Amino acid sequence: MNNTVIQAEGLSKLYRRGLQVDDGLRHSLEAFLRSPVASLRRKKEETFWALKDVSLEVREGEVLGLIGRNGAGKTTLLKILSRITRPTTGWAEIHGRVGSLLEVGTGFHPELTGHENTFLSGAILGMGKREIERKFDEIVAFAELEKFIDTPVKYYSSGMYVRLAFAVAAHLEPEILLVDEVLAVGDINFQKKCLGKMGDVARAGRTVVLVSHQLNQIRSLSHRGIWVDAGQIRMDGNTHEVVSAYESAMARGDTNGHSQDRGTATKARFLSWEIAEPGPEPPHTLATVGPIALKFVVQVTSAVHMGHHGVTLYNHDRQLIWGWAVDNVELEPGVHELRYSFPMLPVRPGPYSWAVSLYEEGQLLDAWECLPEMIVATENFQHRYDHRSGVLNIPSKFSIT
Amino acid sequence: MFRPLFSFLWYSSQGFVPPSGAFAQTRMASVTESSVAHPLHPGASATIRIEPPSGLFELRLREVWAYRELLYFFVWRDVKIRYKQTAIGVLWVVLQPVLNMLVFTLFFGRLAKLPSDGLPYPVFYFAALVPWTYFSYALQMTTNVVVDNQRLITKVYFPRLILPISAALSGLVDFAIGFVVLAIFTVAYGIRPTLAALWLPALLLLAVFTALGVGLWLSALNALYRDVKYVIPFLIQFWMFASPVAYPSSLVPPRWRWLYGLNPMAGVIDGFRWAITGRGHSPGLLLLASSAVVALIVLGGLFFFNRMESSVADRV
Numbered sequence: 268m269n270n271t272v273i274q275a276e277g278l279s280k281l282y283r284r285g286l287q288v289d290d291g292l293r294h295s296l297e298a299f300l301r302s303p304v305a306s307l308r309r310k311k312e313e314t315f316w317a318l319k320d321v322s323l324e325v326r327e328g329e330v331l332g333l334i335g336r337n338g339a340g341k342t343t344l345l346k347i348l349s350r351i352t353r354p355t356t357g358w359a360e361i362h363g364r365v366g367s368l369l370e371v372g373t374g375f376h377p378e379l380t381g382h383e384n385t386f387l388s389g390a391i392l393g394m395g396k397r398e399i400e401r402k403f404d405e406i407v408a409f410a411e412l413e414k415f416i417d418t419p420v421k422y423y424s425s426g427m428y429v430r431l432a433f434a435v436a437a438h439l440e441p442e443i444l445l446v447d448e449v450l451a452v453g454d455i456n457f458q459k460k461c462l463g464k465m466g467d468v469a470r471a472g473r474t475v476v477l478v479s480h481q482l483n484q485i486r487s488l489s490h491r492g493i494w495v496d497a498g499q500i501r502m503d504g505n506t507h508e509v510v511s512a513y514e515s516a517m518a519r520g521d522t523n524g525h526s527q528d529r530g531t532a533t534k535a536r537f538l539s540w541e542i543a544e545p546g547p548e549p550p551h552t553l554a555t556v557g558p559i560a561l562k563f564v565v566q567v568t569s570a571v572h573m574g575h576h577g578v579t580l581y582n583h584d585r586q587l588i589w590g591w592a593v594d595n596v597e598l599e600p601g602v603h604e605l606r607y608s609f610p611m612l613p614v615r616p617g618p619y620s621w622a623v624s625l626y627e628e629g630q631l632l633d634a635w636e637c638l639p640e641m642i643v644a645t646e647n648f649q650h651r652y653d654h655r656s657g658v659l660n661i662p663s664k665f666s667i668t
Numbered sequence: 669m670f671r672p673l674f675s676f677l678w679y680s681s682q683g684f685v686p687p688s689g690a691f692a693q694t695r696m697a698s699v700t701e702s703s704v705a706h707p708l709h710p711g712a713s714a715t716i717r718i719e720p721p722s723g724l725f726e727l728r729l730r731e732v733w734a735y736r737e738l739l740y741f742f743v744w745r746d747v748k749i750r751y752k753q754t755a756i757g758v759l760w761v762v763l764q765p766v767l768n769m770l771v772f773t774l775f776f777g778r779l780a781k782l783p784s785d786g787l788p789y790p791v792f793y794f795a796a797l798v799p800w801t802y803f804s805y806a807l808q809m810t811t812n813v814v815v816d817n818q819r820l821i822t823k824v825y826f827p828r829l830i831l832p833i834s835a836a837l838s839g840l841v842d843f844a845i846g847f848v849v850l851a852i853f854t855v856a857y858g859i860r861p862t863l864a865a866l867w868l869p870a871l872l873l874l875a876v877f878t879a880l881g882v883g884l885w886l887s888a889l890n891a892l893y894r895d896v897k898y899v900i901p902f903l904i905q906f907w908m909f910a911s912p913v914a915y916p917s918s919l920v921p922p923r924w925r926w927l928y929g930l931n932p933m934a935g936v937i938d939g940f941r942w943a944i945t946g947r948g949h950s951p952g953l954l955l956l957a958s959s960a961v962v963a964l965i966v967l968g969g970l971f972f973f974n975r976m977e978s979s980v981a982d983r984v
Contacts, residue, residue: 275718282982350718350825352981359718369823376745378752390741391824419752 270362272443272474273325273348277357279498280318280343317343319498320357327363330475332489332506334482334513337583337618337640340498341478342447345369348476349445363474366393366441372432377421381412381431384420388435402438409464410434425647430457437464443474448618480618480640482510483549517638535571535598535625537635538564543606552642556660557611562604563623563637571598575626576605583618588658596625615660616643721978731827738826742834746809747841761845765797772797776914785916785948787941791857795941796913798850802843803875803933804904809835810883811900814891814980821981828977829970832887836880843872854944862946871939874955877962878932884969888976912937917954925954932958932965 318340325331333341346352348359349367374391375384385406389399399406407416410430420428446465465488468475479485485492485506492509494502502509541550544560553559563578574596580589591607605623621637648662732739751757769790776782777789784792813835814821814828821828854861890896908914911933920928928934935958938951 346981347718350716351822353978354718354720356720358720361716361718362714364714365716367824373823374820376749378749379745383748387741387745390738391820391826396737396741 270327271324272327272362273323273359273476274361275324275348275357275359276322278318278321278344278347278354278359279316279356280340280347280352281314281355282317283314316498318347318354321495321498321500322357323493323500323503325474325476327474328472329491330477330489332485332492332510333476333478333495334480334485334492334510335495335501336517337585337620339495341495342369343498344495345445345447345476345478361443363442364393365443365445366439367445367447368392368436368439369445369447371429371436373436375420375428375432378419380419381407381410381416381423384431385416385435388432389438392436392439393441394439398440406431406434406438409437409460426457429647433457433461437461437468441473443476444468445476447478448480481552481642482514482639486510514639534569534627535565535567535632537623537625537633537637538566538602540564540621540623540637542641544608551639552644553612554644556613556645557609559612560606560608561621562606563621564602564604565598565623565625565633566602567598567600569600571596571625571627571632573628574598574632577624577626578605578607579622580614581620581622582614582658586658588614588619612643613660614643615656615658616645616647618642728827728829732829732833735826735830739830739834739837742830743838743841746834746838750838758845761842762849765794765801765846766849768797768801769794772914782915783919785918785941787945787947788857791854791859791945792916792941793914794850794853795944796937798843798846799872799875799936799940800908800911800913800933801846802839803879803936804908805842806836806839806876806879807883807886807904808900809839810879811886811890811896813883814887815894815897818891818980828980829973832880832883832973835887836876836883839879840876850944859945859947861944864943864946864950867939867943867950871936871943871955874932874939874959874962875936877966878936878958881962881965881969884966884973888969888973891976891980907931907933910934917951926957929954929957930961932962934958 317338321340321344333344335341343352345367346369347354348361349365349369351367351369372388374388376387379387382403385403386396386399389406390396394402407413410427410433412427412431412434415423415427420431423431465475475489477485477489489506492502492504492506492513493500494509494513502512540561540563542553542559543562544558545555573594575592575594576596577592578590579587582588619641621641622635623637624634625632643660645660648660754760756763772793773789777784777793787795810832813831817831851861886896886900910931912919917925917928917934917938935951935955938948939955942948942950
């Protein structure tokens with residue numbers, strides 16, 4: 268029962284930053300024409316260690332949650348373990364049949380029907396043809412798509428698409444399951460259903476390695492937590508201890524490698540944030556597009572006059588989604604709630620981070636990248652060609668007149 | 669058709685699998701057997717070893733074999749998608765070489781009066797266009813297959829070699845349809861098949877490996893430099909004129925024949941005409957040279973593709 272199924276020793280991964288494919292040849296040619304000799308020498312590219320000297324051991328039946336900030340190296344670790352990318356140094360051994368789930372709908376093709384995509388995606392995720400045939404009815408029933416299974420998925424709503432995609436994935440029966448953040452899509456009811464299914468997997472004694480930004484999810488699913496920070500393992504142990512340590516460190520703004528510059532002044536400190544409406548729980552997950560209200564709690568030790576307060580919202584790719592600023596802020600000593608309300612916040616499902624700041628006469632009092640991150644779990648209206656679908660999540664109707 | 673091709677790949681791998689390649693499967697002797705017993709279950713209950721790319725020639729053809737069911741699904745997907753949105757579907761497969769044949773017959777035959785080695789022009793051109801259409805299609809598919817599946821490559825693991833192989837194979841469905849039409853057509857012209865037709869599978873295999881070998885190079889290059897995409901149409905056009913599609917190879921001056929033999933498609937197309945009609949000369953020696961060239965291209969392509977493979981998921 269307690270055999271080691273994953274063993275990793277000194278895994279490191281070096282990435283080259285800004286390696287663009289599209290300007291490849293032209294860039295190489297230009298460089299060559301300019302200085303033929305220099306360009307043939309190995310260039311000094313800007314590099315960074317996404318993962319540095321990570322060793323870990325996972326035992327059979329363990330459910331391991333990986334937590335950490337964006338860019339801490341969780342996904343890189345998962346990609347190495349699922350063999351999508353290879354480590355720069357170090358090694359790992361995995362004993363057993365591995366299934367990895369890094370996105371929902373891997374291999375789906377819009378022109379194919381739900382039926383055809385079930386087989387295609389199942390095969391890509393590692394199921395055999397006979398295995399898919401055996402589980403087909405169960406998959407369709409789980410997705411609640413009996414009526415539409417022979418319709419091309421390009422006519423599916425995004426909710427239907429996600430349901431089918433997840434149903435296929437949920438019926439994988441690997442001995443070791445590697446999962447990355449895939450549950451942060453779809454509406455909250457379906458998420459719960461998927462969580463239930465994943466709980467079954469965990470109870471069935473299979474090994475699961477799960478990356479998530481949703482700390483409550485990690486808490487409810489995993490026995491053991493690993494906090495990855497700046498490419499290294501910062502803490503490894505009981506889930507509740509690790510998640511709590513992570514949460515409190517985040518609240519302090521202590522992030523080791525990525526320490527936030529919170530200014531030197533002690534006049535004001537942001538303490539916490541939450542979704543005030545529609546409250547009260549879960550306080551950091553958005554299950555509706557609106558109306559909503561947020562509150563940022565700030566503690567002020569001596570009065571702030573003529574303050575300047577800014578707020579920004581970033582998505583998972585650090586793209587600025589929205590920003591706002593208020594001048595002439597007057598704050599008396601004490602704890603205040605800075606409240607924002609929105610008729611709607613139509614952004615795509617996924618993890619987001621808020622950042623708030625407070626200045627007085629041009630001097631930074633506090634700047635805080637809010638933790639935990641905000642998880643948007645509304646229905647997704649995203650087109651399947653997702654690289655062209657932008658950042659807004661708005662249902663649209665098309666007609667020709 | 670599929671099985672002999674792959675067992676060839678598999679057997680040829682024996683000499684090239686280094687004992688300690690990344691994901692080396694040396695400790696999995698029993699596992700390999702079990703994965704043969706249950707068709708897919710890739711790497712079932714195996715010990716997978718993950719290591720940095722070693723830079724050596726690590727061919728994991730055994731792993732490709734373990735994933736053969738996925739290979740089948742990729743081919744099946746390509747074929748399905750191709751006909752999904754077309755109004756007349758499969759008819760295009762027949763129309764493409766037929767229309768080309770008509771154009772060639774009219775311009776190269778009737779107007780330019782190029783020799784046809786004594787064959788009726790329509791048969792002469794059709795017999796060349798069926799393998800050529802397969803080849804040019806397979807080459808295009810193979811070149812783009814890594815770029816087209818980039819998203820998949822960054823999200824799930826499978827031996828990347830499956831992609832170019834599936835691309836080279838998916839054109840065979842079109843080929844089969846075109847070939848049936850060609851056979852009917854030839855018989856309608858009063859040409860009866862001879863024993864030479866037994867050479868057809870070998871010729872087809874040579875065309876598949878040519879497309880795969882060149883495609884391996886181009887798909888890897890295409891993943892690094894998107895410029896390759898723009899070079900392809902030109903390359904295919906040039907290659908067609910460098911092959912005896914529009915003219916008989918007897919038109920090539922004897923002192924250049926050796927150079928001509930370096931083009932494997934010259935042997936394939938000449939061979940096709942001969943095998944279908946039983947007329948003219950067998951391209952024996954030309955074919956031997958072509959096979960040697962193709963073997964080199966495929967081996968080099970596997971090596972190059974393999975080097976690229978370990979970094980392609982990082983280049984997005």
